[in-house]
């Protein structure tokens with residue numbers, strides 16, 4: 001087998017690659033507005049009640065009308081998943097891995113179509129959409145190989161006359177609840193991890209991006225996944241969310257999304273319901289309030305580039321996005337000036353137009369939330385770039401820099417999830433690290449410094465799950481930078497890492513006397 005390597009990003013300066021994306025866009029434009037069913041046990045069911053998935057760059061444009069699962073559908077899907085589990089759990093792990101390898105190959109062939117769909121449905125500019133699709137491929141390639149490593153268990157010791165074995169068994173039906181911001185990568189990664197480990201899945205994608213999830217179902221089917229192993233049940237969280245979490249037959253909940261929803265799922269899942277004979281596992285990967293610390297001994301151009309890229313890539317709608325900068329006071333003014341200069345050059349507009357660095361934010365609620373925080377920012381600090389929106393056709397927010405905040409101001413503490421970054425001063429590096437740690441979250445962080453001792457100090461004391469030195473704080477790569485956060489950012493599952501699949505398995509010891 002070829003050793004794992006991450007999927008390369010597409011170089012859109014090359015004319016043939018631009019043409020390939022535009023061809024993908026044409027394919028997507030050919031199916032805009034189509035109706036989609038839910039899929040339960042392989043059966044396609046169209047419902048009256050539908051979600052309108054639309055293009056946040058152009059709110060008039062319908063991407064798809066997607067059937068909504070209700071409680072009866074969710075129950076039917078649970079039965080289908082339980083039935084499929086009876087055979088899937090015993091299917092040879094290498095066969096399960098082969099399904100992922102094939103799904104990765106199919107995705108690679110349709111790469112630009114899926115990226116263009118992410119531009120339309122999720123508002124992702126070309127480069128961000130391409131990275132999302134590449135990451136989905138990486139999850140399949142990586143987890144398939146990981147399963148092959150785990151399939152025979154791990155070595156343990158045996159005494160004379162005894163044969164001990166330690167291996168892993170799947171645990172049952174997994175409810176996968178995914179967010180819209182990595183509508184392909186996280187949705188696919190959190191689905192294929194339980195699948196390759198022999199579990200079956202009820203997939204509830206975000207109501208903002210259900211079409212890309214439907215397209216992934218097509219990929220899985222073409223790759224040979226048996227019916228009922230993954231059941232596609234988009235629907236309203238209030239209708240089926242609690243139902244799935246509370247269900248006595250749910251074994252694992254894999255949630256990625258906001259802190260409030262994650263905490264409520266974590267609490268609900270702890271309750272043992274009538275007829276339930278196991279404790280539910282919960283993977284909950286939640287929000288962030290991610291800081292870049294800039295030291296007096298750091299390269300300020302590198303710092304400014306890293307901040308701008310991490311704060312404004314995909315309009316700041318990444319859990320890893322840099323939304324706080326803590327700079328040592330001797331470099332604060334110069335750094336701020338460099339960041340503002342770069343921010344003012346960024347272009348914002350329709351995400352299918354390659355010229356635009358930033359696209360829209362996902363919806364009106366998000367736009368309004370960001371506007372609210374900009375107003376708070378005006379009171380707590382000083383807007384030095386952006387602070388405005390363009391709402392004529394889509395949900396556009398200009399990249400915004402807020403200066404002179406206290407590290408514990410609201411704008412520096414609460415997840416905004418938009419293109420807004422706040423700046424605070426620290427008197428020295430020790431204080432900068434102290435301020436950086438002073439949030440409830442602990443997802444990503446970065447330090448820009450050329451002083452080795454200071455980097456080592458951060459390695460010991462900067463409490464985030466993904467810590468980066470002399471680079472930005474976004475863009476973890478599957479298999480290279482396992483991803484997941486500390487504190488209120490989640491259960492630190494480290495998606496895309498060597499410890500991830502075992503979260504979907506139960507370890508079994510057998511001890512036989514010879």
Ligand SMILES: NC(=O)c1ccc[n+]([C@@H]2O[C@H](COP(=O)([O-])OP(=O)(O)OC[C@H]3O[C@@H](n4cnc5c(N)ncnc54)[C@H](O)[C@@H]3O)[C@@H](O)[C@H]2O)c1
Nearest residue numbers: 178179180205206237241242257258261285286287288319
């Ligand atoms: N840590 C990570 O790896 C990671 C990755 C991506 C996004 N995020 C976080 O996700 C958030 C953005 O995503 P979002 O807006 O889709 O989050 P969200 O919490 O609003 O929704 C996430 C998913 O949960 C569903 N959901 C909502 N309420 C529910 C309920 N009561 N019961 C069951 N399901 C429910 C949604 O329909 C969606 O599918 C941000 O906070 C971001 O930081 C974290």
Ligand SMILES: N[C@@H](CCC=O)C(=O)O
Nearest residue numbers: 318319320474475476483
């Ligand atoms: N894994 C992504 C963030 C996912 C959350 O939105 C990154 O590393 O930037």
